[in-house]
Amino acid sequence: MQSDIQIVVARQIKGLTDDPNFDISSWPSVDEGALVPEMAECFSKRKRAVILYLEGASDKLIFEETGIGRKQTYRLIRERCIQTHPDGRVYGWRGLIKHLRINAPHRKKKITVNNWGGGAVGALKSTMENFPELRVKFEKRVLSAASETTLSEVRRPRKANWKWLIDKFREEGLEVKGEWPFNTARLGYGSIRKYIDSILMGNPYLAAKAIGGKDLVKKLAASDGTNRPNLIAFDRVEVDAHKLDGRFCVMIPQLDGDYEPKIVHRLWVVVILEVVSRAVLGYQFSMGKEVNKEDVLKAIKSALTKWSPRKVTFSECSYHPGAGFPSSHNVRFLGACWNEFSVDGALANTCNSVADQIARVVKAKILDPDNSYSVRRTKDDRPFIETFFRTVGKNGLQRLNNTTGGKPSDKNGYDPVKIALTSQFQIEYAEDLIDTLIANYNVAPHGMLGSRSPLAYLDFITSNNKVPIRYADPGEIQNLLNTRKLVTLKGGFSTGRRPYVNFFGATYSADWLDNQQQLVGQKLWANNFLEDDARLIRISNRDGVILGILHAHPPWHQSPHSLRVRRAINSLISKKLIHFSANTDVIAELCTYVESQSNKKFPIHPAYLELRAIFQRQAQSIPSQFDSGQFNISDEIKNEHIPTSKSLDTQKKIFTPKVQDALPSRRKAIQK
Template sequence: MDRDKRKAYLDRKKAVEMCVAGSSNAAIKRACGIGLKQATRLIKERCMLIHADGRIFGFRALVKSLRINPYTRTKPVAIDAFGRGGAGAMSALLSLDPEFKKKLDRKILTGMAKGELTEVKRSRVSLWRWFLDELRARKYEIRREWPFSSEQPGGYAALNRYADSVLKDNPRRLAQDAGGESAVRKLRAGDGVDRPTMRPFQRVEMDGHKLDGRFCVLLPDRDGWVARIIHRLWVTVLIETYSRAVLGYFLSLGREVPKDDVLRAIKSALTRWVPRPVTFSDTAMADGAGLPSVLGDRFVGLCWEETSVDGALAETCRSVKEQLALVVGSDLLEPANSFSVRRSLDDRPFIETFFRTLGDRGLQRLSNSTGASPQARKVVAPDAVAVASQFQYEYLEELLQSLICNYNATPHSSLGYRSPLQMLSYLDDRGTLPQRRADPNLVQGLLTYRKLCPVHGGAGEGRPPYVNFANARYGGPTIRDREDLVGKMVWMSNHLEDDARVARCTLTSGELVGVLRAAPPWDKLPHSLAVRRQIKALEKSKRLKSLGCDAIRAFLQFVETQPNKKLPVHPAYLAVRRVLAQEAQNFEGDRAADRALRTLTGLAPETATQLDEEAKKSSESSLPPPQPPSSPSRKTPSDSATRPSVSRRPLPARRLAEN
């Protein structure tokens, strides 16, 4: 405000303060230039009135020439020949006709009804036409009480101002007009000012993200390998909000994220990180990049207090809640019991920002990307790019590891230009990190499935005792001679998450009976209980005719021998491939992967021998690109020798790393 207005405001303010303090009229007039009577009027008629924000005006009302009450017309509207004399006509019209005012307000505030065909983008011109039609229907024109001039469009501007004021009094409807349902949800979520003060490992945000890319899998064929497009994959991530560090993640191979994959992501955050060998580049990982466990043993198994999720069923199910409470000691914050709102990006700002960064720095830069939205897609046919480049999902696992680990080693402006890992080291030096750590035994049993089952068999049936558990029959030497257990209930536990061929058996008293083995056809190749359930579902639906003596091999053959490859790749097939690849790595090291590489690329015998020697000399050599397991149908060495060579195309990930 200018100098005169500022002086008038300060004089009024001082007069009001002296009036409240009990000063005399002479003292107030001598100090402020106004008397006690005028100061009292300022308090009653201005300062004590209610503002539009719900509070009293207070000292705000003492600004000179500030309008406190809106203009109210006291005389009948009479428009002269020059179109003047209509000030306050809109307010006078609505105050004299309350029924019409309610009808107009309902027209302005009418929202979009779910499941009904309604107008989304409403024009003010259509509202103006409706307004004029209503005035004519109410005989204003016949009674010569028309409130607006026909020469000037003043009525249209007045209606716009009134509609704006009505919408401002209804923020929800105004947000719906401005940004749709997402803006309404953001309005409900709030700005976060009342959330508790953060401290290290007080809150962890967890969510799943559908990756913006198309990938393929190579299936064995008579002429070599055939690339098949797979469904879009998900990644589940846990991020600590104070340090912005990604604690763990897991790449889900199913069409949706199941609860087991959520538990695997939690387990990843509580165990030591073991890096995957990166094959597409020698410089894909920055120095010091990784998950927090690379900083030392003191960062392994750190527990947190709260886990914030968006309300997805896989994240809020009873199993996840119980394991978080038992193993981590964490409360689950979901829309049902916290401030969060379903599908609101503002309730989990850190992880949503991370997902946006993951797309901007990684997958959306590749030509096989689907883009953040259909409008943002830059490549017309990302499926064709994935097939032509043979971008397998195994390469995606390596690329995700590089992107996430490099994120933890990238400086953040909000952390004083420290990286998340540097921030954790800084907090550890100050002694502010939590001292509570998860029990390694409980962490190992996060994915353990337990069920109380009866023991069958025995001398009465003429067969050794056995237990039916998870669609398979379990037995073995440890229970073969236990006739005393027949007819009793025992606890069966799948203690190895990726190997359901064995299960642990204990009595109800807690005494260990031993480890039982699954009977055919589930005793040959390793698999998980989830894979077994999906294979049994295929058998029940008559799509898989027979399991034979090896159910996993029969399932692999079923997927790989589909006529013309019309059916999409089954999610369980990808899970089996991952388990078999891990099993080969554990037992045979890099030599198994080398043999798969030679089979795919058709290397010469002398080159193959050289690779074998190099693999024997150094067990720390980089892992070559993962390849699919061998076809169930056995092929002779001559078949492998005569197989045509398949040229290896440079991966987009390699080109990205080189650039």
């Protein structure tokens, strides 16, 4: 803070007041109210003396008012006020504070350490002045960062630097002469440690690079948030994947009809949060080893489609009144798009691989550390979603004793694995818990929103209809998770084989292709239009004309599965872990393989967990359609080359006894 004192300088001081840059009004001021009474009185007298001296007052007047002589006042100005502060400015009025050290002590006498360890004040500085080249090398070593190309040491400890300097002193012969630091008990460790700290604090950017690399240097450039852009509703969303802080199990059916719990080691939740209102638009519960592009797309689809509450089994009043998501709260927010899609460095590569789908459906720009404001700052500059995860974790899973917490001490002596197995805390319960926690968060009062809930605040800022809201096309949303690939139609009468295509490790064909021999050899688009059922694909030509539906050949023709599950199974097949014949159900073989693992702590294969989720979704949707006699595979397949009765028979095969046993007993698809 600058001084607001305006005086007329009447006394000319050579080398001071005759300098055109001399301006007492620019001197840094002092908070006099923070000083103790004795120091405040002394400062006030010194300040008055300086003002009188510069105004040209006589020695007598200065002494009468302040008790300080003219010569002493001159020394206060010359030796304290105009000296350079470590912040780069002059000390100014700060130099008048009593007992404030301006210059470091300079030792004149020889260093002599007494029997009690005293007498070595300023010894390190005096020793370093005798070896200026060594001082430069030591400071360079302290501030040096690890190489980005060759193997080198990271985060060099103070003790290593202290030992290096002691070895150099020893080479200079100080140990033989018995001089400092070899005449002290700890070889000057305390003084050298403080010297190292002063070097680091005096060079913050170089110190940050030495400690944490160039990424930590970027974090130093992060502002306090006051200069963030002024956003309106749906301008920007923040996206992140969070690994759940807990241990959960899955119940594996046994041959004797019982169930055995096995631990699931990794569960993720991908959340999309609207920045202005802090409302969570949608999320995806992922059971893979890592979050992939399909999880991100499912989270986006969740944000663009209407949410409905789950049938929670552990409580009848788990959802608070009005709990939900914007899509279910108000029809104005159903399918609402956003303009910017902000991700961190860890999720950037995953999101960039689906940038085309995001641009086509949502028409949003991906903000990552390579193309946004994060380039100048930290890769993890997404404060709102980080706060959300911290809040939900503290109010949710971290309150249970199966939590792993953010660090080992958070376990509080409990064994999360043992608790998950003995209590049979299944992943289905974790899904219910996450859904209720997020839905309830959206209706909980938020301190930064004027005690409004995120949903109430979203209503408030959009109530005047001045916020333009774009909407995604429902058809594009439905096709968001579709996988398309250009394939060649093979076979034909010349080979004696029905025309077919190969699509992601499976062969597809249909009866209607017998009459389409002219298509053999052409490039066609294959589309996996049912995200949870890769048994069927839709074929169209390169002009966009839909030709019909193809079904998978054995062993992929019986049970529903996704392409993600198929890739995992093919990986196990290539490793000789699964064996099957042409007429077997390879999906059932995966279940047999996973259920045959004897070690309870052996991690469950993610493909098995995804299969369970697919079976559960099928179990919740199809039986009611069977009962009403209104079953169709999909509205998109109507009037295309596949008989409805055959579709019904194909879908009924989903619910085999093997699939029934793969579900928890409380979620059987069909009651026996």
